[in-house]
Amino acid sequence: MDALDVARWQFGVTTVYHFLFVPLTIGLSILVAILQTLWHRTGDEKYLKLTKFYGKLFLINFAMGVVTGIVQEFQFGMNWSDYSRFVGDIFGAPLAIEALVAFFLESTFIGLWIFGWDRLPKRLHLATIWAAAIGTNLSAYFILAANSFMQNPVGYRINPDTGRAELTDFVAVLTNKVALITFPHTIAGAFLVAGSLLVAVALWHLIRRPDSTDTPAYRFAAKFGSWVTLISATAVMITGDIQGKIMTQVQPMKMAAAEGLYNTESPASFSVLTVGSLDGSRELFALKIPYLLSYLSTGDPNGTVSGINDLQAQYTAQYGAGNYSPIIPITYWSFRLMIGFGLAAAAIALLVLWSQRKGRTPTSRWLLRAGLVMPLLPLAANSFGWIFTEMGRQPWIVFGEMLTRDGVSRSVSMTEVLTSFTAFTLIYAALAVIECKLLIRYAKAGVPDLTPDPDTDDTDDAERPLAFAY
Incomplete structure (x- = not known):
């Protein structure tokens, strides 16, 4: 650290x-x-x-x-x-x-x-x-x-x-x-x-x-x-x-990470539950809803959604060596x-x-x-x-x-x-x-x-001390 x-x-x-x-x-x-x-x-x-x-x-x-x-x-x-x-x-x-x-x-x-x-x-x-x-x-x-x-x-x-x-x-x-x-x-x-x-x-x-x-x-x-x-x-x-x-x-990488989508898909399925490898490079198990991620991401049920691995390769070529995926x-x-x-x-x-x-x-x-x-x-x-x-x-x-x-x-x-x-x-x-x-x-x-206090006098407002209304 x-x-x-x-x-x-x-x-x-x-x-x-x-x-x-x-x-x-x-x-x-x-x-x-x-x-x-x-x-x-x-x-x-x-x-x-x-x-x-x-x-x-x-x-x-x-x-x-x-x-x-x-x-x-x-x-x-x-x-x-x-x-x-x-x-x-x-x-x-x-x-x-x-x-x-x-x-x-x-x-x-x-x-x-x-x-x-x-x-x-x-x-x-x-x-x-x-x-x-x-x-x-x-x-x-x-x-x-x-x-x-x-x-x-x-x-x-x-x-x-x-x-x-x-x-x-x-x-x-x-x-x-x-x-x-x-x-x-x-x-x-x-x-x-x-x-x-x-x-x-x-x-x-x-x-x-x-x-x-x-x-x-x-x-x-x-x-x-x-x-x-x-x-x-x-x-x-x-x-x-x-x-x-x-x-x-x-920020396509953020969407891919949110869905645990490692590889580009078309159409892409929404991940209800995904278990990935410890190094975060691939999925081991996934429970998915077909077409939903494509619609949520692009508005088209058959739309293409880029995956983490493909985006990593793209960013490496664009920005240089490094890990460009979040946790x-x-x-x-x-x-x-x-x-x-x-x-x-x-x-x-x-x-x-x-x-x-x-x-x-x-x-x-x-x-x-x-x-x-x-x-x-x-x-x-x-x-x-x-x-x-x-x-x-x-x-x-x-x-x-x-x-x-x-x-x-x-x-x-x-x-x-x-x-x-x-x-x-x-x-x-x-x-x-x-x-x-x-x-x-x-x-x-x-x-x-909100009932008025009967003991309150009629002192002029200007002479009363400034106080919270509560």
Whole structure:
């Protein structure tokens, strides 16, 4: 093990950890805005209770996402300075816009939303949560545009004097076909997580406290969250299908590795289960569905899909000697776990809707257990999706232009990287415990009581201390 290995582990751990909070923040921002809109339009108190209830969970998660995201970006200069030097002219542009525009928008209006209850006009206050939600989703787009350049470099040229990639067409970077499909796929995955959280919390209160006066609010939240989960699961499948076809065009090795396809096939069969040799050069056993992989990859049931061995020979001739295939078991199983966990969450959402048919209140303890696990399933699906995306690109850090081993900082020793890796991991573990305890504590507390306190005096609003609305 050397500095490169530890730096890769550190970036992988911080990326997956950070992305545990990102999809929930993205999805909840819109869902909370929708709940407040329903209250604004109907005046129904249950929507206000749900807005403040899930809004609190959203804020806890948002704070954690900000902290971990800052550390994530610092690594580009700390452990991956050669990569930053090579691609900074391109990679830095969307990240700068994300910080100056999108993050500024969401952070500013979240502050106004937090402190604006009963201080801003209702319509203006509603606009602040929508502005924050739009900023959150814009932030995701610019970050995904930067990542998509690593998957499919466009809008650049290599300066022969400096050896650096230089930006020539920023619009091409923002409209990269990988970014255009990755964004809706990621957003759909975020709503899958947020919808599952709505269901889990509401289901816990419905089954554990069936006689609560807030049962109508929880019933709505459970149904609303279930429909969000099912619709977003459908969107994930549709966008994932399109993404698979684009991936086959720009990164054929990633698709071949995802399917354990060692030799070029036409038509190609979808691998339900493949066992390969230890050196990853051939398959030993496979259970397949005929024609399906050709359709998923090319849109044609008889389409040709390139295999790992043929692509390895092609890349060797094009880029020189080396191993250009990713770690096959990781890409193969992360792809399937991504799909499986997402479908499991959708199945639970169907059960929740069925349990509430004809006005019934769910009572099954087994359904409660499934509901409590439900938010973890799309979180795992999102994490395995990113593991597949990043590991499937290897050994490239910028596909076709820069190998991962060439992007690591030359002046950073293994001891320094290992020290920061250990420190971040321990800090993140502590933060994870705090995050979980806060979410569980406030989720169990239930929707807030909106009954005015009779002991409250009529002190002028300007003289009251500034405080959270929660």
